[in-house]
Amino acid sequence: MANAAGNGAQRVLIAADKFKGSLTAVQVAERVTAGLRRVVPGAEVEALPVADGGDGTVDAAVAAGFERHEIKAAGPLGQEVTAAFALRGDTAVVEMAEASGLQRLPKGVFAPLTSSTYGSGELLRAALDAGARTIVFGVGGSATTDGGAGMLTALGARFLDKDGEPVAPGGGGLADLATADLSGLDPRLADVELVLASDVDNPLTGPKGAPAVYGPQKGASPDDVEALDEALAHYARVLENAIGAKAAEHAASPGAGAAGGIGYGALLVGARFRPGIEVMLDVLGFAPALERATLVITGEGSLDEQTLHGKAPAGVAAAARAANKEVIAVCGRLALPPQALGRAGIRRAYPLTEIEPDVAKCIADAGPILERVAEQIGRDFLT
Ligand SMILES: Nc1ncnc2c1ncn2[C@@H]1O[C@H](COP(=O)(O)OP(=O)(O)OP(=O)(O)O)[C@@H](O)[C@H]1O
Numbered sequence: 001m002a003n004a005a006g007n008g009a010q011r012v013l014i015a016a017d018k019f020k021g022s023l024t025a026v027q028v029a030e031r032v033t034a035g036l037r038r039v040v041p042g043a044e045v046e047a048l049p050v051a052d053g054g055d056g057t058v059d060a061a062v063a064a065g066f067e068r069h070e071i072k073a074a075g076p077l078g079q080e081v082t083a084a085f086a087l088r089g090d091t092a093v094v095e096m097a098e099a100s101g102l103q104r105l106p107k108g109v110f111a112p113l114t115s116s117t118y119g120s121g122e123l124l125r126a127a128l129d130a131g132a133r134t135i136v137f138g139v140g141g142s143a144t145t146d147g148g149a150g151m152l153t154a155l156g157a158r159f160l161d162k163d164g165e166p167v168a169p170g171g172g173g174l175a176d177l178a179t180a181d182l183s184g185l186d187p188r189l190a191d192v193e194l195v196l197a198s199d200v201d202n203p204l205t206g207p208k209g210a211p212a213v214y215g216p217q218k219g220a221s222p223d224d225v226e227a228l229d230e231a232l233a234h235y236a237r238v239l240e241n242a243i244g245a246k247a248a249e250h251a252a253s254p255g256a257g258a259a260g261g262i263g264y265g266a267l268l269v270g271a272r273f274r275p276g277i278e279v280m281l282d283v284l285g286f287a288p289a290l291e292r293a294t295l296v297i298t299g300e301g302s303l304d305e306q307t308l309h310g311k312a313p314a315g316v317a318a319a320a321r322a323a324n325k326e327v328i329a330v331c332g333r334l335a336l337p338p339q340a341l342g343r344a345g346i347r348r349a350y351p352l353t354e355i356e357p358d359v360a361k362c363i364a365d366a367g368p369i370l371e372r373v374a375e376q377i378g379r380d381f382l383t
């Protein structure tokens with residue numbers, strides 16, 4: 001294939017997300033760089049691992065120069081976990097999945113009714129303690145469906161049952177909620193810019209709400225989904241009694257249903273919703289890197305229908321297309337036809353399965369196979 005630059009002087013920007021389950025975004029960038037350099041030893045390559053607010057977001061920020069801060073926080077089941085946030089100057093990147101993500105559950109365990117976001121609130125508090133004035137709150141990949149009640153509790157809110165006792169952790173416990181009191185919320189929240197960097201734009205409840213759409217991936221049965229939907233709707237009504245109509249407006253807003261409704265909790269404390277990949281591209285310094293590039297390589301584990309709905313490669317491709325830069329993609333598996341890729345601004349995708357048809361092998365041996373894929377890209381675009 002002809003080199004798009006026509007003179008062998010491509011400047012490549014690798015801006016890919018992780019291959020979930022096989023490679024981190026940093027490893028994807030390293031392997032692609034290694035493969036390209038094997039074909040063109042002096043290739044100009046810049047790596048900018050990306051994330052969409054879900055798991056991997058703190059790692060991407062750290063790769064872009066943020067400092068990693070670790071704290072002990074509550075995991076989804078209340079167990080102690082080590083969770084990190086990222087800080088640069090007075091901007092923090094807090095990833096809810098660090099404390100409350102699916103990967104924080106013991107292997108094979110799901111707890112759709114009882115998982116709590118308390119640890120995410122502890123992470124936000126730690127970011128405030130560290131002096132953050134802007135907090136990018138990346139959400140997605142959660143184990144939880146508690147409407148952010150755990151997070152708000154860690155930040156000073158009180159959620160009580162009819163006997164004045166705290167309700168049980170998790171979305172299930174919200175069915176017993178009688179009163180909500182937000183008066184004790186950390187006052188520093190009023191002074192920070194809080195950005196809800198969300199992977200999805202669902203409302204809190206209803207057919208497109210958090211329990212119905214994302215409950216099943218957290219192990220919720222149809223009965224659990226119904227119970228969670230009712231509990232979250234009840235929670236929103238109790239909050240409406242406590243703070244007025246804006247509670248109901250937030251529940252219906254885009255992103256309220258992100259990460260089991262933690263989006264709703266974040267909106268209640270003044271967060272502004274933005275698509276996660278857009279926020280992260282800003283935070284990571286994508287625009288200046290894009291300006292330097294002539295060819296962009298994006299990607300993720302599975303390029304599929306979901307990718308087109310605001311996932312990292314779609315966000316990267318949209319920004320690159322707007323800047324008139326050529327975009328190709330690497331992925332583990334490819335489930336999109338060339339026309340759909342084209343519409344998303346991706347000229348060509350290179351799945352690992354083109355080299356190794358056995359998906360299990362592609363996952364087990366992802367790094368070396370990705371290097372071979374990158375060698376092919378080097379031959380197609382850099383020589
Ligand atoms: N090395 C690989 N080879 C083949 N398929 C892979 C490989 N790594 C990951 N996958 C596929 O990609 C899926 C993960 O997809 P992906 O990395 O796009 O994350 P996701 O589930 O869309 O979540 P997120 O929104 O966090 O990116 C895996 O379940 C698997 O099917």
Ligand SMILES: O=C(O)[C@H](O)CO
Pocket residue numbers: 054139140141142143199200214257258259260
């Ligand atoms: O965590 C979740 O529920 C999904 O990633 C959607 O935000």
